[in-house]
Amino acid sequence: MSPIEIIKAVGLGHRYEKEDEGEFWALREINLSIKRGEFVAILGPNGSGKSTLAKHFNALLLPTCGELYVNGLDTKDENNHWQIRQSAGMVFQNPDNQIVATTVEEDVAFGPENLGLPASEIRQRVDEALTIVGMSAYKKHAPHLLSGGQKQRVAIAGVLAMRPQCLILDEPTAMLDPRGRREVLETVTRLNKEEGITVILITHFMEEAVAADRIVILENGSIALIGTPQEIFPRVNELQALGLAAPPIAELVNELRLAGVDLPPSILTVDELVEQLCC
Numbered sequence: 001m002s003p004i005e006i007i008k009a010v011g012l013g014h015r016y017e018k019e020d021e022g023e024f025w026a027l028r029e030i031n032l033s034i035k036r037g038e039f040v041a042i043l044g045p046n047g048s049g050k051s052t053l054a055k056h057f058n059a060l061l062l063p064t065c066g067e068l069y070v071n072g073l074d075t076k077d078e079n080n081h082w083q084i085r086q087s088a089g090m091v092f093q094n095p096d097n098q099i100v101a102t103t104v105e106e107d108v109a110f111g112p113e114n115l116g117l118p119a120s121e122i123r124q125r126v127d128e129a130l131t132i133v134g135m136s137a138y139k140k141h142a143p144h145l146l147s148g149g150q151k152q153r154v155a156i157a158g159v160l161a162m163r164p165q166c167l168i169l170d171e172p173t174a175m176l177d178p179r180g181r182r183e184v185l186e187t188v189t190r191l192n193k194e195e196g197i198t199v200i201l202i203t204h205f206m207e208e209a210v211a212a213d214r215i216v217i218l219e220n221g222s223i224a225l226i227g228t229p230q231e232i233f234p235r236v237n238e239l240q241a242l243g244l245a246a247p248p249i250a251e252l253v254n255e256l257r258l259a260g261v262d263l264p265p266s267i268l269t270v271d272e273l274v275e276q277l278c279c
């Protein structure tokens with residue numbers, strides 16, 4: 001495995017045993033390499049296998065067949081699990097399920113405390129993590145009284161305090177209002193761009209994937225499409241066939257092109273569109 005890869009799936013398959021239906025393959029033949037420092041968005045309809053894949057990235061689930069490596073470590077080897085979970089931190093959908101303490105700072109300290117770190121190191125990590133997510137002012141607050149977006153930023157700080165190389169977020173904005181979604185997305189983008197943390201963002205909001213370096217689209221447990229946002233989003237019809245809508249700007253550009261307006265298909269932002277139309 002190349003040192004630039006942080007996650008590599010080779011022929012990864014996952015089978016669940018369903019009580020009523022017998023065996024069910026939730027993932028099939030997944031081949032995927034994620035580079036250090038990359039921002040990858042994983043999209044796909046409900047039930048396409050996104051959460052199952054995410055759980056393989058930090059050894060919460062193990063391959064039924066094929067292999068999954070994190071930092072070159074095979075998740076099948078239990079001796080690697082501690083190190084893998086240190087490298088790849090997870091943030092889940094429901095912020096309320098992730099709160100474990102009665103103040104924000106205690107909540108963020110929970111992970112590092114479990115690592116058995118000295119108190120001074122814990123304090124430093126907590127302060128740093130809360131600064132990065134912009135929640136320092138809320139240190140002494142009760143987490144359950146915060147807004148949804150603030151709670152998710154605290155959850156992200158809790159994972160950051162473990163100093164992971166890779167952050168995996170499984171629909172972290174699904175339960176948030178538009179403002180909370182924006183806060184979380186801005187935080188995640190900044191972590192990737194400024195702190196160099198590898199980000200894997202699972203989302204069903206297409207516009208959140210515009211900021212990613214690469215997009216992976218799952219369908220029935222297989223990779224249906226993979227590429228940069230500029231490569232994927234202009235494929236409006238294929239996305240529709242997968243039950244996904246392209247971001248509004250990509251759809252508008254598609255309509256304009258169909259109506260005969262001369263525009264490049266790869267436009268993804270209002271600014272790019274304005275620039276093209278005004279030139």
Ligand SMILES: Nc1ncnc2c1ncn2[C@@H]1O[C@H](COP(=O)(O)OP(=O)(O)O)[C@@H](O)[C@H]1O
Pocket residue numbers: 016017018024026044045046047048049050051052053
């Ligand atoms: N613990 C489980 N036992 C049996 N089937 C499961 C389990 N978890 C998920 N599945 C099934 O696997 C498929 C993929 O689920 P999931 O990975 O949660 O998809 P997504 O996150 O894309 O919605 C679904 O059909 C789901 O019903």
Ligand SMILES: [Mg+2]
Pocket residue numbers: 050051052
């Ligand atoms: Mg899911």
